[in-house]
Amino acid sequence: MAKEHDERDTIEQQSESGADRREFMRGGLVIGGSLVGSAALGCFAQDDQNPSPERAAVLEHVAQNKVDVAPGELDDYYGFWSGGQSGEVRIVGVPSMRELKRIPVFNRDAATGWGADDFSKALLGGRQSGDTHHVHLSYTDGTYDGRYVYVNDKASARLARIRCDTMEVDRVTDIPNSQGTHGIFPQRHKTGLVLCNAEFRTPQANDGRDMDDPSKYGAMHTAIDGETMEVKWQVLVEGNMDLCATDYEGKYSFATCYNSEGGVNLEGMMAAERDHLYVFNLAAIEAAVSEGKTIRVGDSPVPVVDARGADGPYVLRVPIPKSPHGVNIDPTGAYAVCAGKLSPTVSVVQIDKLDAAFAGQIKPRDAVVAEPEVGLGPLHTAFDGRGNAYTSIFIDSVVTKWNIAKAIEAYGDETVDPILQKIDVHYQIGHINASMSETKDADGQWLIALCKFSKDRFLNVGPLHPENDQLIDISGDEMKLVHDGPTFPEPHDAVVVPRDLIHPSKIMLRNGPRFELYDKMAEEDGVDLMSASQVIRKGPGKVRVYIVGAAPVFSLTEFRVKSGDEVQLVVTNLDAVEDLSHGMCVSKHDVNFLVNPQDTKSMTFTAGAPGVYWYYCPWFCHALHLEMRGRMIVEA
Ligand code: CUK
């Protein structure tokens, strides 16, 4: 991990920029005061006795507990927010709660051309929408390694990966035999598997069979390799699966199930008093896969372990009241906390009892060691690294802070009250997350409350109100609400990561699948992308046009094609200066895409009726930006 960071640091230093120097100076200025701050905090797991200038700055800032980030100052944390129906991921600065970036993922994004340029269009199979709920970063040794962000698409059952060095999607995986891919979670001991839950039960295979017999439907728990993004295996279970979690050791993955009944309407899904937490025994599953004790479902080549029915070597069902939603693992790795949704309780499952439950020595339910009442409609739980848990309560619109050890004591001793505080949030909270909550380095500084309704908290902007993402200070004994953050619908989940774990490049890195595509194209045409400036006829009705741009000119100020030609426009930005993005917009052809410094992008379109069409750079790049244009001359 350290080595990779070093490599990236080198890349950053090579990109010599004003902001690099500013960050460096800022770190240098505060280092003197930082040791006081870090001693007082004592909760960062990294080497705080000898902090890097970057981390020293973070510690200093956090110690002062500053909410306001003044003009020119930087946030202490990166927040990665999902974007819900927008299909995107957003980067939000914490604690300022300023939206820093939108990363298009499953959506067609007009600003960047994502979903329409050749690479992303192929990656998304031409689909233009998605529904992102859960974002998680890749791990090494129980904490974030700053390499990748994974995000689900509930709409089309896909998993996408964002590279943290370029903050762009490089892979999208279609998940077979699944609908409603909802909870996802990467393994935490290393960048290993990413587990993905199908929320919707479907016929297996879904090829026209069993359509009117829901008792035969099932759902897949899918393992995707976090490095290659290939689907490794699936486990078929009878109930549905909602949220997902992994332990810290690589032994288990977890899925909540709110429809153990197999209902297909509301009444049916709510019938049972208890549903369950599925516990997946990964070693047993992988042994079955390697021994070929698997089935094939439909056209998919992916091996499937059939674990429908009763508990067995692969899957254990821990009874949980009632229609549980979130499952979160505490930072010590000892407990899985399941939120009851229709029960006012959270159930605490002691993970080291699960081996005995798999062996039949104890009942699965005996792994539940606490079940405190937290309020009406508990959904998700975050942790502060000091033994406390924070559960979002949807119906009551509160966050309930409770102590895990006290809750275990209270299980069977009613005189003990594990509830420490309830704070109002505004309103109807869904997810909740704390800084580094999903890692062993939970630092107990900030809590993000993602509220679904904002009602009266902002100026009325019409029927579609913003969401309200609230910031709560949890560094002291009491939770304090410190900020309201309106967001465009609908981030479901967020993770908050100290800024020194993330090292994006300031100019494009010319590697990865997109550049494999362009390097191959250039080789085929015998051109150098960094200087190619020509029109190549690829066959009847097919033209490829190479253009390079350097502020404020394109290398071609005109090119000629024939009406009806399929034109592939390949544009390279030669500028290697941060912020100096160009783009390519062709009038009246629905062609408009971003080309970042040192980037190459392409888009393919059909040349329209004969005439002159100006193409231009749509990104403000130079005093002569408006002059950065040329003519596409379409001949009959
Ligand atoms: S789900 Cu949205 S509030 Cu999709 Cu994570 Cu719980």
Ligand code: CUA
């Ligand atoms: Cu290049 Cu504007």
